[in-house]
Amino acid sequence: xxxxxxxxxxxxxxxxxxxxxxxxxxISGGKITLVLSGKADAFALHRAEKAGIPxxxxxxxxxxxxxxxxxxxxEILSRYEIDLVVLAGFMTIISNHVVRHYENxxxxxxxxxxxxxxxxxxxxxxxxEAALEKGVKVTGATVHFVNEVCDGxxxxxxxxxxxxxxxxxxxxxxxxMEQAEWKLLPKAVSLxxxxxxxxxxxxxxxxxx
Ligand SMILES: Nc1nc2c(c(=O)[nH]1)N[C@@H](CN(C=O)c1ccc(C(=O)N[C@@H](CCC(=O)O)C(=O)O)cc1)CN2
Ligand SMILES: NCC(=O)N[C@@H]1O[C@H](COP(=O)([O-])[O-])[C@@H](O)[C@H]1O
Numbered sequence: 001x002x003x004x005x006x007x008x009x010x011x012x013x014x015x016x017x018x019x020x021x022x023x024x025x026x027i028s029g030g031k032i033t034l035v036l037s038g039k040a041d042a043f044a045l046h047r048a049e050k051a052g053i054p055x056x057x058x059x060x061x062x063x064x065x066x067x068x069x070x071x072x073x074x075e076i077l078s079r080y081e082i083d084l085v086v087l088a089g090f091m092t093i094i095s096n097h098v099v100r101h102y103e104n105x106x107x108x109x110x111x112x113x114x115x116x117x118x119x120x121x122x123x124x125x126x127x128x129e130a131a132l133e134k135g136v137k138v139t140g141a142t143v144h145f146v147n148e149v150c151d152g153x154x155x156x157x158x159x160x161x162x163x164x165x166x167x168x169x170x171x172x173x174x175x176x177m178e179q180a181e182w183k184l185l186p187k188a189v190s191l192x193x194x195x196x197x198x199x200x201x202x203x204x205x206x207x208x209x
Contacts, residue, residue: 002083002193005034007090010124012044013177014088014109014185019051021186030193034080036073038092054080060092070097077102084192087146088185091123096148104154104199106146107192109185111176113158114142118151128169128176137163139172141180143188145204154204156197157184 004027006015015035021027035048036056048055056076063069077085087094087108094106110118110127117130117139131139140160147153159180163172191197196207 002030003033003081004030004084004086004189004193005036005077005080005082006032006048006086006088007036007038008042008044008088009038009091010042010044010089012042012047012089014181015044016047017182018086018088018186018189019047019053021190026186027190027193029195030084030189034076034082036076038090044089066095067097070095073098074101084189085146086185086189089124093120093150094146099146099148103147104145106153107156107185107188108144108146108151108153109181109188110142110144110151111139111173111181112142113138113140113160114144114151114155118142120150122151125169125173128172131163132167132169132172139163139176141176141184143184145199154199154202156188156191156204156206159184 006018008015018032022032032053035053036058037045040057045055058073060069085102085106112118112127117127138160140158142155143157144155145153161176161179191206198205
């Protein structure tokens with residue numbers, strides 16, 4: 001059974017999708033054993049506590065040096081014997097040092113079809129604001145491994161979502177969450193725990209069941 005840490009910063013709807021999938025028995029071979037928040041007031045922490053999952057808070061601004069933050073993050077992940085790290089609305093860029101410790105063992109969900117609307121500065125509603133500003137007719141969500149490049153890691157799963165006339169960033173965000181993020185992330189975590197994701201030449205492939 002793999003130990004899964006879910007890193008959060010906000011409302012935690014993607015965390016909730018993972019918790020619900022686990023309760024439905026859809027994440028075979030893995031268990032959420034830690035929720036770590038980058039913000040002390042994240043509602044995601046309440047979702048974890050309600051589900052009986054241990055929580056930790058680690059604030060980047062509490063550390064003067066990146067190395068100290070990295071050391072603390074790695075110590076927590078080691079203490080909980082974490083095998084897979086899931087970034088579910090986590091808004092801190094993970095350093096190369098930490099990425100190297102968990103190469104192809106950190107999964108992130110991004111609310112756009114990478115390589116569109118991604119990278120530094122593209123997070124939360126800002127992603128959907130950019131999509132609407134550009135006038136795209138289709139957007140979606142991407143689940144990918146995390147590497148040194150923000151949103152640049154091997155793509156695991158993607159799902160397209162229609163942009164509709166009259167969409168606001170909030171309406172579009174909700175549709176992308178409902179139709180894509182909350183389906184893709186549990187699926188990707190389950191595939192990882194089943195050992196069905198292989199990475200070669202910077203690309204991820206899914207082994208047939
Ligand atoms: N090494 C990596 N770290 C992280 C990745 C990644 O792909 N590689 N993904 C992000 C999540 N994310 C997009 O999916 C993302 C998060 C945050 C930002 C961003 O620009 N953040 C701001 C600060 C925002 C805040 O503190 O409220 C910033 O760094 O200036 C872009 C993309 C998680 N980490
Ligand atoms: N670049 C990262 C990023 O923008 N992540 C996005 O933040 C939101 C978190 O919502 P949640 O806390 O309700 O899961 C989600 O839409 C997620 O895709």
